Amino acid sequence: MKKILYFSLFLIFAGNVFAQKDILVNWECNMEIERLSGRFDPATDTVEVKGDFNGWANPGHILGQSIDPDLYVSADPDTIFDAEVGDTIVNYKFFYTPTTWENDPNKIHILTQAEYDAGMVTEARPFNDGTLSTVTNQETEVVFQVDVRGAVSAINSLPFPEINTVHLAGGTYPLQWPSLGWPSGEIGLMIECYDDGTNGDMTPGDSIFTTTVIFPAFTTFLVSYKFSLNFGDDVNNGGGNDNENAIGANHQFNLFPSAQYCVTKDTFGIMLLKDFVSDVEPVNNVIPSAYALDQNYPNPFNPTTNINFSIPNEAFVTLDIYNAIGQKVASLVNEDKSAGTYTVDFNATNLTSGIYFYKITADNFTDTKKMILMK
Numbered sequence: 001m002k003k004i005l006y007f008s009l010f011l012i013f014a015g016n017v018f019a020q021k022d023i024l025v026n027w028e029c030n031m032e033i034e035r036l037s038g039r040f041d042p043a044t045d046t047v048e049v050k051g052d053f054n055g056w057a058n059p060g061h062i063l064g065q066s067i068d069p070d071l072y073v074s075a076d077p078d079t080i081f082d083a084e085v086g087d088t089i090v091n092y093k094f095f096y097t098p099t100t101w102e103n104d105p106n107k108i109h110i111l112t113q114a115e116y117d118a119g120m121v122t123e124a125r126p127f128n129d130g131t132l133s134t135v136t137n138q139e140t141e142v143v144f145q146v147d148v149r150g151a152v153s154a155i156n157s158l159p160f161p162e163i164n165t166v167h168l169a170g171g172t173y174p175l176q177w178p179s180l181g182w183p184s185g186e187i188g189l190m191i192e193c194y195d196d197g198t199n200g201d202m203t204p205g206d207s208i209f210t211t212t213v214i215f216p217a218f219t220t221f222l223v224s225y226k227f228s229l230n231f232g233d234d235v236n237n238g239g240g241n242d243n244e245n246a247i248g249a250n251h252q253f254n255l256f257p258s259a260q261y262c263v264t265k266d267t268f269g270i271m272l273l274k275d276f277v278s279d280v281e282p283v284n285n286v287i288p289s290a291y292a293l294d295q296n297y298p299n300p301f302n303p304t305t306n307i308n309f310s311i312p313n314e315a316f317v318t319l320d321i322y323n324a325i326g327q328k329v330a331s332l333v334n335e336d337k338s339a340g341t342y343t344v345d346f347n348a349t350n351l352t353s354g355i356y357f358y359k360i361t362a363d364n365f366t367d368t369k370k371m372i373l374m375k
Contacts, residue, residue: 020084023111024077025053026122027063029094032070033130037218039173040096040127047072047127051092051106053080056180060095077120085116094127099179099189102128103171104224104250128172130220136255140215143200143263144168146193146227149207151268153229153238154245161236163229166193166209170225170250174213182241184232193227215255224250227268245271254350263334265320267327273350274330287339288312291365296346296358300372303349307332307358310341315362319344322357329356337362348373 027049034040042065050060063072080089090109093102107125115121148166152159167190169177178186193209194201201210215223226244230237237243251266253274264274288310296305311317319333329351332344348356353375359368 020082021116021119023080023083023089023115024120025080025090025109026077026120027061027074028066028122028124029063029072030070030124030126031072031096032126033132033135033218033220034096034100034127035070037135037173037216039100039216042069044097046097048095048097049074049092050095051090053078053090053092058179080121083111083116085111085113087111089121090123092123094125096127099176100173101171101177103220103222104248104252106248128220128222130218135218135220135257136215136259137257138217138260140219140255140259141212141261142215142223143210143212143261144193144225144266145200145208145210145263146266146268147208148227148229148268151229153243154269155239155243158238160229160238163207164233164236165230166195167191167228167231168193168211168213168225169228170223172215172219172223172225174215175223175225178241182228182231184241187231190228190231219255221255222252223255224252226250226271227266229268244269263331265328265331265334270327272327272329286341288341291362291367293358293360293367293369295369296371300374301348302373302375303351304345304347305371307344307346308341309344309360309362311337311362311365312339313363314338317360317362319358319360321346322359323351324355324357332358333360 029047031040031047035042047063048060049063050056054061061074061078064075066073083089088108089111091106093106095101109121109123146166148163169175169190171177176189178189191211191213193211195205195207195209197204199210200212228241228243231241249271251271253264289312291312292310294308296307298305315337317333317337320328321330323329332346351373353373356371356373357368358371
């Protein structure tokens with residue numbers, strides 16, 4: 001009898017914290033940044049939320065305009081069934097018509113004790129988490145480059161029989177994601193890349209495909225994207241159009257408020273988060289007599305360090321950062337520079353502790369040095 005009583009009391013106390021119950025979820029999405037940028041038109045566009053809770057339905061749960069013209073809210077809460085404290089109760093994204101999704105990764109909400117007790121959650125965020133402090137101040141020209149040599153399809157794990165086309169998709173306007181399944185009919189949402197010496201491509205026929213995208217002012221800093229080889233070509237696309245990596249595994253980089261021109265270099269299938277440096281400044285007016293790459297200072301560093309280099313003649317200069325296994329993680333310089341000595345401020349906030357290498361190439365000069373990030 002005592003054992004039965006103890007067991008019953010345990011269930012009662014456990015139920016106060018751990019028992020599952022239904023949770024109501026209200027949605028609020030602030031569209032101010034999207035409206036200011038001109039990407040979102042309140043007169044014609046609708047705001048939706050799509051996620052695991054509604055099977056990523058199309059159309060999703062449509063939000064209505066509130067008293068605040070930039071705030072879109074749910075008229076009725078959604079019910080999340082059988083949730084308990086600590087559960088990820090929603091895995092979702094906001095979306096607006098016709099084709100604009102939020103950046104990856106998917107947004108989640110973990111149920112707290114207070115929310116569990118109340119039986120209700122309000123998930124309130126700006127679209128793409130954009131605020132006036134996290135968007136660019138002007139148009140930003142970004143040159144996308146992807147090396148497709150030896151590319152392998154993520155769908156069948158085999159090399160592509162041949163590579164005829166490369167297309168770019170993403171989650172930051174004017175980049176767009178195709179619908180789930182990447183149907184071939186939505187190739188119009190993709191941006192074509194080139195290997196013919198046009199659209200920013202440097203060397204025709206070298207299997208490094210390039211395209212240039214102009215991001216408007218009020219673009220949020222985080223840009224997510226991926227490439228597709230032979231889009232719509234069932235014979236050569238390796239089993240499907242979404243063939244670079246798994247769903248949600250994307251290339252990413254962070255812009256900054258004053259970004260005007262940036263170059264990002266990728267290898268097909270290697271997904272990294274990259275940061276651009278904000279400036280490359282000449283140190284003085286003295287023309288150096290020789291090429292040089294100095295040791296970074298400070299070293300070890302956390303999270304910023306300075307790299308100085310000198311070039312005695314005008315040259316096209318590249319300065320790249322590599323991790324310990326030879327993967328490029330940042331491109332600091334990729335442009336013509338006049339003769340002089342320069343300093344580059346490198347910010348490694350989004351990199352993990354470890355050994356990195358920085359390599360310069362200018363005319364026939366190349367040099368590599370090691371640096372240590374210690375967080």
